[in-house]
Amino acid sequence: MSPVGETRATRLEGSTGWVLAILALLTAAAPLSVDIYTPSLPLIQRDLGGDEWLTQSSITACLLGVGIGQLLWGPLSDRTGRRPVIFFGVLGWTITSLLSALAVTPVMLLSLRGLAGLCGAAGIVVARSVVRDISSDRRAVASRVGILSMVNAVAPVVAPVIGAVIAIAWGWRADFVALAAFGAAVGLAFALTVPETLPADRRTGGGARTIASSLAGGLRNRELAAVAIALGAHAFGFYAYITSASFIVERQFGHPPIVFALVFGTNAAAMLSANLVFRRLVRRRHPSLPLGIGLVACAVSGAVLFATAAVRGPEGVLWAASIVFAGGTGLVLPSAHSWGQLTVVASGVASALTGSAQFLGGVLGSPLTGLLGVTAENLGLVMTIASSVAIVAWVVARRAERAAHPGP
Template sequence: MADTAGTAETSSPPVGRDTAVGLPPLLPLAVVVGIAPLATDMYIPALPAIAADLGTSTSAVQLSLTAFLVAFAVGQLLIGPISDAVGRRPLLLAGTTAFAVASVVCALAPDPVTLVAARLLQGLAGAAGSVVGRAVVTDVLQGAARARTISSLAAINALGPVLAPLLGAALLLVGEWRLMFVALACLGLVLAASVKLTFRETLPPHRRASGVGLRASAARMGTLLRIPRFSAYLVTSCCATAGFFAYIATSSFVFQSEFGFSEPAYTLVFATNASCMIASTLVFRRLVRRHDEDVLLSIGLSVAAVGSLGVLTAALLGAGPGPVWACLAVVTGAWGFVITGSATRTQALGQALPGTAAALQGGLAFGVGGLGTPLAGALGGTAVAMGAVMASGLTVAVVIQLVATRLAARAHRG
């Protein structure tokens, strides 16, 4: 397995790993980890409607998405290292509760400024579940078991892009966009109750790091960033996510405004593409038993880069929505390998500090990835702009991944 070579670059897990503590129930854990992306995917079909209702521009509404992603990124960087020092359960409980409160504020927002501010809080709260939930897996599992569980979480989370837009579109049929945030508030309350009643602490006091301030958190991050291969995975993940988020933020405008799709028709596009991601995460889960995680990650990045170049080519040629949709399906299908491979490899190399490793991988990826959302919009929000940002990010990512893998293999042989 890939863990054999990877973990040689970092320290061993803390002595005294408490293997008696099991994982929380898989489904609630998966929703806790994936609640923030769920909050993004559900309201994407309503972005044009929100702009019209609040009397603002497309770019202003996209700012609410950017604000969420930036807060989600910063929140992970702040919360992950802290969880290595204070434990997982208190932060999970606080995050799910705050998410419910922020969702209520979103539902009541009277103007774009309030919506953006509430989405900032929602992103910070969602970050706790995402980063701490992934750390929980590394607290109790190692090697292939860890990789398979992360893959299972990714497969369940991949249902979000399928179900969330469908649910969002259904809610738009019976009410306005505010109803979506009411639904998210209810989900946040259910998750808070689940954490309170069924989640056990997976990081006992004797395994916790010392210090909870910014200096202590920075020191823990520095420990992991000094691992060359770990840093290379971070750069690869950031570039790839920037490309992929251009699709997340821009596709609704491309298909609805440029190609003339209705909200339900666009939801079908988004859900179909997300289904490809579900399939690929399940394939990754099966293949990781026998194949190196690094190889699977490289394959995913390469296929995604080819698909993004196809999106750009189809857009430049004016081929219409069909070819663009097909190429996007290739990208989203490959993305299952990318997100799962990136998570398993960074957690393997950073298993001595799981919260910090999850924070760096998730926080930096979403932070840099968030740049892809306003960039595609600033370039016009067209299919060409979307394809150009996607192709740029994913092509750079695959080049870095292949070069770093070759250098790591050469160093290992030497």
């Protein structure tokens, strides 16, 4: 049973599809912010000047903003309600996106992208809480959060393709204008479609100290903390893959960009297919099952990628390993976020901790292969270690869940 209960879920039952669609678009906002302009980074550096690392740091700043922002917006939505937080976040994200199109220095762009990530985090973290509010049973929560998590995972894969098309037609500044238009449209749709889902009598009280206390209390929940660690560890490897794959395909193996697009296209298809499997599994089983399966698949595929690259094996095997890794990720992300919402911790806090773990893991994982050397061998090693650490955390979380809910 969700915190709000069956009455509110029943009242929104007829419009659940529309509500989920709007929440999915809100969830996509922050990942789009991070990745839509990555194909244009060389052009941005040429126009704005500055060192290459400074332009690239705008990506890291946006990721960092998304990770930290969720720690703020999630608990705040438990206190003030969902709608004010989402409205403020969407408004801030839209304005900073538009201002990014007017950037005249790399420092200005970096600062605006950090703020955009901070504001965009509101849509990701609060959307999951709205789902928990309007869902009347655990299976509905898991399935619906799974949809949002899948959007969150697929957006970084498709965003560079969309951004490249826009930039080719109208220039790199048009990417940010498109983001601003997207934010305005989604904000209006949310205002017209989604009511407040957290009634006043269900809200928490207190100020900043209470929010910090709520986060600390969530971390003291062993089950939720272990799930967050598992997700953060996996995200470390996943974002290392996202940021390294194009260099490996195009530079290490000398293929044209169309081949990279094909690789990422098959990855996206694998993630979507895995999400369908997840939604079937959680109708009868706890999300811990698909999470465990996904982590094992990712660890094995990372090891295959490492071993094949080390012996200069067939490129087809490397491609197949990337597809398995993407499919495993398609199980991991929705499972971890759904599991977080099924713990006894308040929805906003649970969403904040799992969401921030994912993006902060990405902040740490994104530059690592660049430091080690962007090769398939190094990427496979990072993927294997990250997923293996996540498996250990999964075991801890599973034991904590069984202790909290003993039974068959």
